[in-house]
Amino acid sequence: MQPMPLVGAEIQRINDAFHRVSLELSGVLSVIGDLDVGPVGTPACDRAVAAGMTDLRTALSGLQQVASECVTAVSRHGDLSGTAQASAGSGDQPIALSAGEEAL
Amino acid sequence: MLGFDPTPSDPQRLVVLSDALRKIVQALVQSRTELSRMGRTGSVWDGPAGAPIATLLRRYSLQLSALEESLVDCLQAVDNWREGAEQRQAQIANIVAAVADVAGDAGTEDRRTRLIAAARELGVDHDRAAADLALAFDELSGAVEQIIRADDDLAGELHRALVALTAAIDDWIAAEAPELLRTAIALGEVAGLTTVISELVGIAALGRNPGEAVGVSDIIARSPGSHRLIKALRRQWLDVAPAALPEATFSHRQSGGLARRLSDRRPVHVEVAGTDSAAPPAAASGGGLLGSGE
Structure with missing residues (x-):
C-alpha cells in the first residue's frame, strides 16, 4: 500500500493555528485601538510615528482577515478531516460549517 | 527661560x-x-x-x-x-x-x-x-x-489546494480500495475512528453490498468521521446508511487513541469474498498510513 498521510488531524491543526492567529491579531488590534499616539518627539517624527501606527493597524487588520478567511476555507473542507457534517438526504450538498468556524 | x-x-x-x-x-x-x-x-x-x-x-x-x-x-x-x-x-x-x-x-x-x-x-x-x-x-x-x-488571495489558494488534496486522496482511495476494505474488515467493530474510516469511501467503489462485510456496517454507523463513506452509501444503499450523523467539530480528539486500541486488539478472523482468512494485526494493516492523526 502506498503511504498516505493522515491528513485529517493535520488539517485540523492548520485550522486551529489560523484560528489562534486570528484571535492573537484581534487582540493586538484592540491594543492599538486603545493607544493614544500623541506627540512623542519632534513634529517630523510625530508625523512618521502616527502614519506608521495607522499603517500597522491596516496591516494587522488585513492579516487578521486573511487568517479568518483561511479558517473559513479550511472549514469548508471538513470532510478531509473527517469531522464535518454531511447534509442529510444528499451526498452532493454542501458540507456544514465546522464548530471552529462558528466559534468565530 | x-x-x-x-x-x-x-x-x-x-x-x-x-x-x-x-x-x-x-x-x-x-x-x-x-x-x-x-x-x-x-x-x-x-x-x-x-x-x-x-x-x-x-x-x-x-x-x-x-x-x-x-x-x-x-x-x-x-x-x-x-x-x-x-x-x-x-x-x-x-x-x-x-x-x-x-x-x-x-x-x-x-x-x-x-x-x-x-x-x-x-x-x-x-x-x-x-x-x-x-x-x-x-x-x-x-x-x-x-x-x-x-x-x-491566500484563503482562496488554500481552498484550491485543499480541493486538489481531496482529489489526490480520491485517487489514492481508488488505487488502494481493496486493501482498505481488508483493513476495515480486520478492524471489525472498532469504533471512534475518524480519518482512516473517512478514507473507506473506497468500499463503495468496489460494487459490494456493505452488509456482506462483517463489521463494516458497524464501523459506518459508529464512526464519527465516516461522512464520506456515509455520503457514498446514501447514493448507493440508502437503507444501509445511518440516518443520523455526529455533530461537526474541529475540536481535537484524544491523540493516540486509535494506536492504543489497535495495539490492544488480537488478529480477527474474518471472511472476505467467501474466503476465510486470518487478517493481519490491524496496526500492521494500517501501517502504510503515515502522520500524527488519531
Whole structure:
C-alpha cells in the first residue's frame, strides 16, 4: 500500500493555528485601538510615528482577515478531516460549517 | 527661560507606545512560529499534494515575519529615542538652571549666550535622533505597503489546494480500495475512528453490498468521521446508511487513541469474498498510513 498521510488531524491543526492567529491579531488590534499616539518627539517624527501606527493597524487588520478567511476555507473542507457534517438526504450538498468556524 | 524647547518628548507616552509595540511583536512571533513550523520542509505537507499548502503557510508566516522585523526596529528606535531624550532633557534642565542662576547678573551675558548655544546644539542632536525614530516608522509603513501590495488571495489558494488534496486522496482511495476494505474488515467493530474510516469511501467503489462485510456496517454507523463513506452509501444503499450523523467539530480528539486500541486488539478472523482468512494485526494493516492523526 502506498503511504498516505493522515491528513485529517493535520488539517485540523492548520485550522486551529489560523484560528489562534486570528484571535492573537484581534487582540493586538484592540491594543492599538486603545493607544493614544500623541506627540512623542519632534513634529517630523510625530508625523512618521502616527502614519506608521495607522499603517500597522491596516496591516494587522488585513492579516487578521486573511487568517479568518483561511479558517473559513479550511472549514469548508471538513470532510478531509473527517469531522464535518454531511447534509442529510444528499451526498452532493454542501458540507456544514465546522464548530471552529462558528466559534468565530 | 530659554524661550524655546530644544528637546520635545513625552517619555510617559513613549513607555506606553513601547509596551504596545512589544505586545504586538510577541503576538506576531507566536503566530508565525506555529505556522512556519507546520509548513517547514520535512513536514507532513511534503509531496506534490501537500506542498502547495506548506507554501501558503510559509508565505503567510513570512508576511507576519516581515511586519515583525519592522516592528522590532521600531521598538528599538522608540527605546533608544526615549533613553536619549531623557538624557538630553536632563542636560537641558541643567542649562535652564544655569541660565536662571546668571539671570540679572551684569557681565554674564557671554555665559548666558554659551548656555543657550549649548541648548541649541542639544536640540540639533535631538532632531538627529528624531530622524532615526522617524526612519524606523517610515520603514514600517514601507513594509506594510509591500504586504498590502501583495494582495494575494491566500484563503482562496488554500481552498484550491485543499480541493486538489481531496482529489489526490480520491485517487489514492481508488488505487488502494481493496486493501482498505481488508483493513476495515480486520478492524471489525472498532469504533471512534475518524480519518482512516473517512478514507473507506473506497468500499463503495468496489460494487459490494456493505452488509456482506462483517463489521463494516458497524464501523459506518459508529464512526464519527465516516461522512464520506456515509455520503457514498446514501447514493448507493440508502437503507444501509445511518440516518443520523455526529455533530461537526474541529475540536481535537484524544491523540493516540486509535494506536492504543489497535495495539490492544488480537488478529480477527474474518471472511472476505467467501474466503476465510486470518487478517493481519490491524496496526500492521494500517501501517502504510503515515502522520500524527488519531
